[in-house]
Amino acid sequence: MDCWICERPALAACRFCGRGACREHAKSHPFVLDVYRGEKHRSLRALVVEDAIHCGVCRPRSEPVDMPELE
Amino acid sequence: MDIWQTLRDRLDYASFVPTPVSDVERADLRRRDGNPYTMLKNPTGDRGAGRYLRLDPADVELFELMDGRRSIQEILVAQLERTGVFALDRLARLTAALRANGFFGEEPPVLYEKLAARKAMRDPIVRASLFLRRLVLWDIARWSNADRVVDRVYRLGGWLAFTRIGASLLVGFGLYGLWLWFQEVRDPKLQLVTIDGSYARGILALIVLQVISISVHEAGHALAIRHYKRHVRRFGVAMYYLFPCFYVDSTDMTLGSRGQRIVVSLAGPFAGLTTAAACAVAAAALPGTLAGELAFKAASLFVFQFIFNLLPILELDGYHVLVDAVDAPFLRQRAMWFVRSAALRKLRARARWTREEAGLALFGVAAIVTSLLTLVMSILLWQSRIARAGRELLAGGPAGLAVLALLVLVFVGPLAVAVIARLIGIVRTSVTLATARSRAATAREQGARTAMLGRVRFLAGLPGPTLAALASHLRVERVDAGHTVITAGSVGDRFYLVRSGRLQAVAPDGAVLGEIAPGEGFGELALIDRTPRTATVHALEAAELWSLDSSHFQRWVRDRFEIAARIRADQGQRQALATLPFFRDLEGRELDRIAARVQTRRYEGGEVVIQAGETGGGYYLIREGTADVTLPDGRYVRTLGPGDGFGELALIFGVPRTATVTAKGPLAVGVLGRPDFAALVAASGESMRDFRARTGHYVGAGLGGAVGGA
Numbered sequence: 001m002d003c004w005i006c007e008r009p010a011l012a013a014c015r016f017c018g019r020g021a022c023r024e025h026a027k028s029h030p031f032v033l034d035v036y037r038g039e040k041h042r043s044l045r046a047l048v049v050e051d052a053i054h055c056g057v058c059r060p061r062s063e064p065v066d067m068p069e070l071e
Numbered sequence: 072m073d074i075w076q077t078l079r080d081r082l083d084y085a086s087f088v089p090t091p092v093s094d095v096e097r098a099d100l101r102r103r104d105g106n107p108y109t110m111l112k113n114p115t116g117d118r119g120a121g122r123y124l125r126l127d128p129a130d131v132e133l134f135e136l137m138d139g140r141r142s143i144q145e146i147l148v149a150q151l152e153r154t155g156v157f158a159l160d161r162l163a164r165l166t167a168a169l170r171a172n173g174f175f176g177e178e179p180p181v182l183y184e185k186l187a188a189r190k191a192m193r194d195p196i197v198r199a200s201l202f203l204r205r206l207v208l209w210d211i212a213r214w215s216n217a218d219r220v221v222d223r224v225y226r227l228g229g230w231l232a233f234t235r236i237g238a239s240l241l242v243g244f245g246l247y248g249l250w251l252w253f254q255e256v257r258d259p260k261l262q263l264v265t266i267d268g269s270y271a272r273g274i275l276a277l278i279v280l281q282v283i284s285i286s287v288h289e290a291g292h293a294l295a296i297r298h299y300k301r302h303v304r305r306f307g308v309a310m311y312y313l314f315p316c317f318y319v320d321s322t323d324m325t326l327g328s329r330g331q332r333i334v335v336s337l338a339g340p341f342a343g344l345t346t347a348a349a350c351a352v353a354a355a356a357l358p359g360t361l362a363g364e365l366a367f368k369a370a371s372l373f374v375f376q377f378i379f380n381l382l383p384i385l386e387l388d389g390y391h392v393l394v395d396a397v398d399a400p401f402l403r404q405r406a407m408w409f410v411r412s413a414a415l416r417k418l419r420a421r422a423r424w425t426r427e428e429a430g431l432a433l434f435g436v437a438a439i440v441t442s443l444l445t446l447v448m449s450i451l452l453w454q455s456r457i458a459r460a461g462r463e464l465l466a467g468g469p470a471g472l473a474v475l476a477l478l479v480l481v482f483v484g485p486l487a488v489a490v491i492a493r494l495i496g497i498v499r500t501s502v503t504l505a506t507a508r509s510r511a512a513t514a515r516e517q518g519a520r521t522a523m524l525g526r527v528r529f530l531a532g533l534p535g536p537t538l539a540a541l542a543s544h545l546r547v548e549r550v551d552a553g554h555t556v557i558t559a560g561s562v563g564d565r566f567y568l569v570r571s572g573r574l575q576a577v578a579p580d581g582a583v584l585g586e587i588a589p590g591e592g593f594g595e596l597a598l599i600d601r602t603p604r605t606a607t608v609h610a611l612e613a614a615e616l617w618s619l620d621s622s623h624f625q626r627w628v629r630d631r632f633e634i635a636a637r638i639r640a641d642q643g644q645r646q647a648l649a650t651l652p653f654f655r656d657l658e659g660r661e662l663d664r665i666a667a668r669v670q671t672r673r674y675e676g677g678e679v680v681i682q683a684g685e686t687g688g689g690y691y692l693i694r695e696g697t698a699d700v701t702l703p704d705g706r707y708v709r710t711l712g713p714g715d716g717f718g719e720l721a722l723i724f725g726v727p728r729t730a731t732v733t734a735k736g737p738l739a740v741g742v743l744g745r746p747d748f749a750a751l752v753a754a755s756g757e758s759m760r761d762f763r764a765r766t767g768h769y770v771g772a773g774l775g776g777a778v779g780g781a
Contacts, residue, residue, distance in 0.1 A: 007536035008543070030186030046182075050190040063179040065081050069074060 004055055014055035021055045029054035089146075089166055090139035091174050098326040103398030110326045113174050120215040120304050122172035123325055130165050133158060196495060209310040217306030217319065221293045229294040241345050248348020252370050255354055261367045270460035271467065271474065273368070280369045284343060284376050285316035291342025293319045295335040299327050329395045336391040340380040347373030384434075384441040402434060410435030520545050520617060523568055527592050545617040555609045556616065563597025563604055565618040572614025576606045586611070598624045669741040674698075674734040681718060683731045689744040692716040696738035701731050710735065721745065 001010045003022035010020025015031050031052035038045045054060075080086050096112040109126045111134070116122030126134060132154070136146045143162065150158050169175060191197050231237040255261055265273040293303050296319070305320035324332050350370035357363030381389040386403060394402050409431040417424060424432070461479075464471035520542035524530050530538065545568070550556060556567060559579040569589050576584040576593065584606055587593055597604050598621055669692070674680055681688060683703040693715050700708040700717070708730060711717060720726050 006539065007534070008540040030183050030190065032182070032186075046186075048186055050186060060183065062182040062184075063177075065078065067074075067078070067081075069077055 004057055012053040014058060015049075015052040016054060016060045017058035019055040019057055021053060025056060027054045027056040028052065029060060084163070085144040086142050087166075088139065088142050089137040089169070089175060091134070091137055091169065092176055095174060096326065100326075100328065103329070111174065112323070112326055113172055114302075116173040116178060118215060120320075121302065121323060122174070122178075123322055124168055124172055124174070125325070126165075129156075129158070129161060133162050133165055134169075200492065200495065205310070211308045211310060211315075213305045213307030213320075215305055217293070217303045218297075220306070221297045221303050221319075224290070225294055225297045230298065232294065233298045242341065245341060245344035245348045248351040248370070249344065249374065251355055252347065252351040252367075252374055255351060255367055255370070260359070261354070261364065263368065263371050264460075266361075266364060269463060271463045271471065274460050275474065276365060276368060277372060280365075280372050282315050283369070284346075284372050285311070285318075287346050287373075288339040288343045288376060288380070289317050289319050291338040291340075292321055292335055294342075295338035296321055296324060299324070299331045299335070301327055301331075329398065332395045333392050336388045336395070339388050340377045343373045343380070344377045347377060382441070384438045397430075399430075402431075403438060406431040406435035406438065410439065517542055523570070523590060523617070526590055527568070541619065541623070544623040545619055548616045548618055550610045550614050550616065552610055552612045555607060557594055557604050557606075557608045559605060559607045560603045563594055563602070564621045566592060566594045566598055566621075566624050567608075568592045568617040568619075570615040570617055573611045574608050574614055575611050576608050578606055595624075669743050672740050672742050674738040674740070676734055676736040676738075678734045678738075680732040680734060680738070680740065681721075681728050681730075683728050686721070686727045688718060688721050688728070689742050689748060690716060690718045690721070691732070692741040692743075694739040694741055697735045698732050698738055699735055701733065702729075703731070 001013070001020040002008060003010045003025050004014075004019040005025045006022060008022045008024075011023050012021050012026050013019070014021055016029070021027075028051035031049045033047040033049060035044055035046045037043070092113060092115065094114055096114060098110045098112075099107060100110060101107050107128055109128075109131045111124045111126060113122040113124075133146060133150060136149050141149065143166070147157065147159060147162060150156065150162075170179060172178070192201075232241055256263075262273065264270055264277070266276055293306070296303050302323040303319050304322045307318050307320070309316060309318055321335055324335050327335075347370045350366045350373060353366035354363050354370055357366065379385070380387045381392075383389040383393040390403065394400060399405075409428065414428075414432050414435070416422075417428070461475055464475040467474075517539065521535070521538045524538045524541055524545075525533075530541070533541075547570075548567075550572075556574065557563075557565075559577075569587055569591050571589050573589075574587040574593075576587060578584050587608065593608055594604070596602070671694070674696075680691060680698060683701075693711055693713050695713060697710050697712045699710050702708060711732070717730075717732055718728070721728060
């Protein structure tokens with residue numbers, strides 16, 4: 001697989017969209033592995049990878065999208 | 072239902088229907104020059120504290136079209152019909168700002184930003200910088216529901232200050248207090264900094280009074296905000312230069328008029344002045360007592376705060392009054408920029424100044440002079456007061472030492488913040504510059520490698536990124552004169568490009584095969600076919616080579632069949648061209664240049680390649696298949712196979728063909744056209760006529776004999 005940007009060999013795949021990225025063009029972006037409700041404060045807590053590989057091209061949205069159709 | 076289509080529609084900006092929340096507050100205001108603008112407020116934003124957005128008239132037109140029925144696409148069309156302007160950019164910016172400020176309902180969570188900020192906190196420089204910043208301003212706690220408290224104080228009597236009579240009385244009382252304080256200052260018994268001769272106790276008392284002073288000041292702002300029925304957005308406690316203080320957030324006044332904003336800005340200093348007057352009266356009423364001494368100190372501090380806050384040079388209330396009065400947002404930043412850059416240029420060029428430029432220059436120079444004066448005063452204060460207080464505290468044991476440490480943090484902390492921030496900035500800039508220089512050098516080197524690779528014949532036509540990828544894997548090798556780079560019979564493990572210097576290729580029998588000059592490559596065939604090297608190459612002089620190891624060569628070259636085929640074809644063509652008598656003395660690079668002009672043509676069995684009697688055309692070299700040569704009377708002459716060539720007569724002299732060549736089956740030939748050939752000869756500096764004269768005797772003696780010159 002080649003880097004999406006420079007077409008040189010990719011060393012990693014974007015955690016969000018799967019595009020290839022070489023060392024030069026790979027960026028890091030926090031990635032939420034899982035979310036759970038904390039026992040102490042009952043607030044939502046997230047397990048994250050703070051520097052997951054990001055291709056820099058795709059745009060991970062932080063706003064959730066309403067999908068009532070799935071209910 | 073196609074769930075993906077639903078999702079696509081929901082994420083599609085064009086079909087998004089912007090629906091502002093119902094309780095958006097709107098204030099249509101005018102600048103000093105009469106130009107209108109609009110302030111929007113989302114009262115539920117930022118957890119009830121409110122979010123604000125300033126819109127230009129063009130933004131307002133778009134905002135008014137957001138009625139919850141029109142999509143972005145429809146808003147654009149409506150705006151185009153109304154104004155003739157296609158406002159996509161403006162609309163995109165507006166919707167992004169509205170969304171970010173929660174005007175479309177729920178504010179977008181700043182999930183990733185928070186995570187990124189937490190990651191940044193791992194950097195010790197960021198942590199230190201944040202700690203130092205806290206020394207200047209540490210927002211300890213804040214509340215969004217201060218309105219009730221402010222409202223109660225306002226109703227209990229605060230409102231009186233905003234009546235004509237009340238305001239006049241307070242200002243009059245303030246001025247009386249100011250006069251009284253001037254009288255008291257002359258009294259040698261009343262000391263400003265000391266208490267009973269102690270500087271340490273005097274300064275500690277001033278710190279406590281400072282907290283009260285700031286709080287009174289902020290209360291004045293809060294009451295004025297309430298008077299104009301606006302909202303105290305936030306009420307908080309902070310440490311400002313390590314002095315605890317209360318503060319109010321007056322952002323809601325952006326929905327008020329310029330006059331109202333000016334009154335709110337003045338309310339703080341005048342609240343301080345009124346309190347100063349009360350303290351001055353108390354000091355006059357209680358002479359010779361500790362309470363009187365403290366009241367004088369408080370009055371002094373409040374007066375100092377009053378004057379300090381009204382100075383329009385510092386970014387305090389006086390500055391905000393000036394900015395609103397002349398309607399010049401970002402005055403300080405613009406003035407400092409103007410003084411540092413454009414003003415000097417204008418002075419040098421002796422250009423005319425506009426009124427605005429003169430105003431900016433005046434403000435900028437005043438700001439710089441004030442900063443210098445403040446520095447001088449600080450130094451004088453240090454020498455005359457603080458150093459003595461420090462010595463006093465040092466003598467006071469551990470408690471005194473702790474207080475001294477706190478004072479050092481207060482007075483030296485901000486300076487340390489500035490110095491450290493500047494040092495970090497310098498280091499970061501140096502690192503950035505060094506990295507940029509190194510990157511630029513690498514990019515230049517990479518560009519040179521890519522360009523040279525692009526000139527290698529078998530790589531010509533590869534996409535730029537591929538060449539760049541190849542270039543990044545090249546290794547630099549420097550060899551001295553006489554050094555053997557590759558040896559005949561050895562296993563090929565690298566492909567070489569000559570960057571500088573000359574090398575010589577020698578056959579195993581000792582025959583010199585030719586010189587390899589800068590820009591040329593060697594060693595590719597052994598890598599392609601995994602065969603031993605066919606020649607020894609040594610350096611004739613000190614040379615710099617770029618080499619590519621076999622694994623990368625395999626990946627980028629050998630596994631790309633078209634390139635491998637091109638290398639093999641080149642090699643075959645070169646060998647075939649070299650057998651032509653008039654090309655026999657040419658060296659590798661020149662043969663490469665000729666080979667580059669050879670085009671491939673394919674023929675089916677029975678198809679005529681050249682027809683006897685026809686003119687023009689070029690020289691043909693059979694790559695695959697066989698072809699029959701026949702004379703015009705139909706007599707068969709011979710069959711030609713791979714590696715055989717024909718047509719050199721037409722190539723050199725342009726004479727009509729003397730024989731017909733017909734493909735016996737599928738036939739692939741390389742063709743060197745006459746115009747290409749003429750161009751090659753011209754490029755060599757020889758005229759076609761001279762070339763003919765020099766090589767004419769070959770014709771008929773070599774290939775010409777095979778096919779009668781064709």
